[in-house]
Amino acid sequence: MISRAPESRRWAALFSTWNRKAHYYLGLYFLFFLWLFSLSGLLLNHSSWAFAQFFPNRKISKIEGPIQFPLSGSDLDKARAVMRQFGIEGEIGWGATRDAAARLEFNVTRPGRVYQVQTDLKENRATVTLNEYNAWGVLRGMHTFVGVSPDDPRNRRDWILTTIWAMSMDAVAAGVLVLVLSGVYLWWNRREKRAAGLIALALGTVVCGLFIVGLRWVYG
Amino acid sequence: MTGQSVRRLYSIVRDLHLYSGLFISPLVLVFAVSVFFLVHAWIPGSSAAPAKRTAGDLPIPAGVELLTGRAQVAALRGVLDRLGVKGEVGVLRRIAKEHRLVIAVIIPGREVSVDLNLETRSAEVTERATGIGSAITYLHKMPGQHLANLRGNWGYMRFWRWLADGTVYVVMFLTLSGVYLWAVLRAERRVGLALIAAGAFSFFGSLYALVH
Numbered sequence: 001m002i003s004r005a006p007e008s009r010r011w012a013a014l015f016s017t018w019n020r021k022a023h024y025y026l027g028l029y030f031l032f033f034l035w036l037f038s039l040s041g042l043l044l045n046h047s048s049w050a051f052a053q054f055f056p057n058r059k060i061s062k063i064e065g066p067i068q069f070p071l072s073g074s075d076l077d078k079a080r081a082v083m084r085q086f087g088i089e090g091e092i093g094w095g096a097t098r099d100a101a102a103r104l105e106f107n108v109t110r111p112g113r114v115y116q117v118q119t120d121l122k123e124n125r126a127t128v129t130l131n132e133y134n135a136w137g138v139l140r141g142m143h144t145f146v147g148v149s150p151d152d153p154r155n156r157r158d159w160i161l162t163t164i165w166a167m168s169m170d171a172v173a174a175g176v177l178v179l180v181l182s183g184v185y186l187w188w189n190r191r192e193k194r195a196a197g198l199i200a201l202a203l204g205t206v207v208c209g210l211f212i213v214g215l216r217w218v219y220g
Numbered sequence: 221m222t223g224q225s226v227r228r229l230y231s232i233v234r235d236l237h238l239y240s241g242l243f244i245s246p247l248v249l250v251f252a253v254s255v256f257f258l259v260h261a262w263i264p265g266s267s268a269a270p271a272k273r274t275a276g277d278l279p280i281p282a283g284v285e286l287l288t289g290r291a292q293v294a295a296l297r298g299v300l301d302r303l304g305v306k307g308e309v310g311v312l313r314r315i316a317k318e319h320r321l322v323i324a325v326i327i328p329g330r331e332v333s334v335d336l337n338l339e340t341r342s343a344e345v346t347e348r349a350t351g352i353g354s355a356i357t358y359l360h361k362m363p364g365q366h367l368a369n370l371r372g373n374w375g376y377m378r379f380w381r382w383l384a385d386g387t388v389y390v391v392m393f394l395t396l397s398g399v400y401l402w403a404v405l406r407a408e409r410r411v412g413l414a415l416i417a418a419g420a421f422s423f424f425g426s427l428y429a430l431v432h
Contacts, residue, residue, distance in 0.1 A: 024408060027398045028415040032423035034395050038388045041251075045384055047365040111430050138431055140365065145430070148261035150357070161430055166259045168426055173255035180245045180252070187238055200242040207383065208246035212355050215376055216329040219306040220349075 016189060023182040026175045033172045040143035043136060054137030063128045069121060076158065079106050079117070082126050088115050091147045091159045110161075111141030230404060237397040244390040247383060254360035257353055265351030275303055276342040285314055285321055285338055289369040296336075300325060303345055305332050308374040311367070329355035359384075 027034075043052050067085050069078050079092050082104075090110035102122045108115040112133045119126040133141070146166050147157035157163050187197045221229070257263050279302060284295045293309045300306070300323070307327040314321055323334040329351060335344040363371035363381050372378040402412050 021408075024398075024402050024405075024412060025415050027395065028402060028412050029419040031395055031399070031416060032419055034391060036423070038391050038395075042385065042388045044365045045363050045381065047368050113431075142427070142430070146259050146261075148259075150257070150261045150263050152261075165426060165430060168422070169255055169259050173252045173259075176248060176252040180248055183238075183241050184245065187242060190238075193235075193238060197238060197242050200239045201245065204243040204246045208250060211328055211359055211376070211380060211383075212250065212352060213329070215307075215327045216349075216355070219327055220330055 016185075019182045019185050022178060023186060026179050026182075030172055030175045030179075033168070034176075036139070036142060037172065040139045043140055044143060052136040054133040054140065057134055058137070059130075059132040061130045061132075063130070065126065066124055067119065067126045068124065069119075075104060075106075078104055078119075078121075079108075082117060082119055083108060086115075086117075086126070086128050088117075088128065089159070090115065091145070091157065091162045092155075093147075094154050109141075109145070110159075111145050112138035230401070233397050233400055237394060237401060240390050241394055244387055244394075247387045248391065250356045251360055251387065254356040257357045258360065263351075263357055264353040268349045270346045270348040272344065272346050274342060274344050276340070278302055278336070278341045278343060280336065280338055280341050285316070285319075290373060293370065293373040296321075296323065299336065299343070300334065303334060303343060305334060305345065306374075307332065308362075308372075308377040309370065312370070326358065328358050 043049070046052075063086065065086075067082055070081050073081075075094070076092065083089065083092075088108050090108040090113065093107040093109055095105060102120065104117075104119045104121060106117050108117060112135075114131045114133075116129040116131070117126060118129075142165075145162065146169065147159065147162040148155055157166065184201075187193060190197075278299050280299055281295045284292060287295055292312060296309070296312075300309075305325050307325040307330070310324040310326045312321065312323050319338045321336040321338060323336065325332040325334060329349065331348045331350055333346045333348075335346075337343065359380065362377060362384065372381055402408060405412075
């Protein structure tokens, strides 16, 4: 019983030290990722900013040629065969519906580049239209490049680099969660800053709560 | 700079880092948690069964179907008010052949679809609660890059736009002030530099692999 209090204090001190280190270290490791997602988030919310236009300035080129489809296989297998023959790599995106049995159409996307592929299964031909975007387009692409959407069950991640990038996004989000929680703990340990900090945190929570539950509660 | 003014600057930057970080932390949590839902295309929380109702004798302004963007939303606001539907108009779809306008109205966590028949001046209203997961995912994507001429047609969502922008500016300040606060700590410099280098390597490595 006598040694329990110092033991718990030692653990608390150790936790405090590592909590502080985690706050610095994670912030420093994710620095570039945080800048990317912050800046690209701003660009996405201000798509009319003239200096950051990418779509009107895109370069378009077209390739057309014969292709060989696999004798059997899914649409994904056929799409991959076309991509191999044209030397294209990226995330496959399907339209909402398959228009005609004799035609297979899909997009292949990677940040800064979109290939629109149209194939004719009867004639064994394909047309690939390549849209290339500038650096602003690449930035926006990085922010939203996940290969899936909650509203679109047809599309699944099918490129290894999309999966790796999605995992990076998860890691950044988890890192940010730890940054926030460790920051709150750091603040709570500074007794002289508690009152003013509480006001700042409460203000942020009220504003945020208004949007997450408040509006629904008032107007629901 | 004298030693005293350096200490004063450090103290000011540290306080600003602390208080702005605390204020913005709930918003940062919203953006961070919703990343998991967006990356995995999975939104938790079941949506309740939709509630349907109909209404007639609506004050539909003449020629409203020919308007576009904000002007159309402004013209329809009276109809939506009469129906008791508040929120940000997300999408407006005109079905010309059937003289219908389908309007999606969203409050974070609730979606309302108003199917307006311009001929009979009636509407079918379908309301659906979508939950907190959906609310934060929606907020993450707002105002977003699409339908710029329509976004922010509800006062609260205009306020959200400022908050979303503000979050970015404060996060930028937090990262820069954080680097300054770390740089002052000599004992942490070596590890910190190694971590910045490791982060830069992962970041630029990913960028290169994805783009080239």
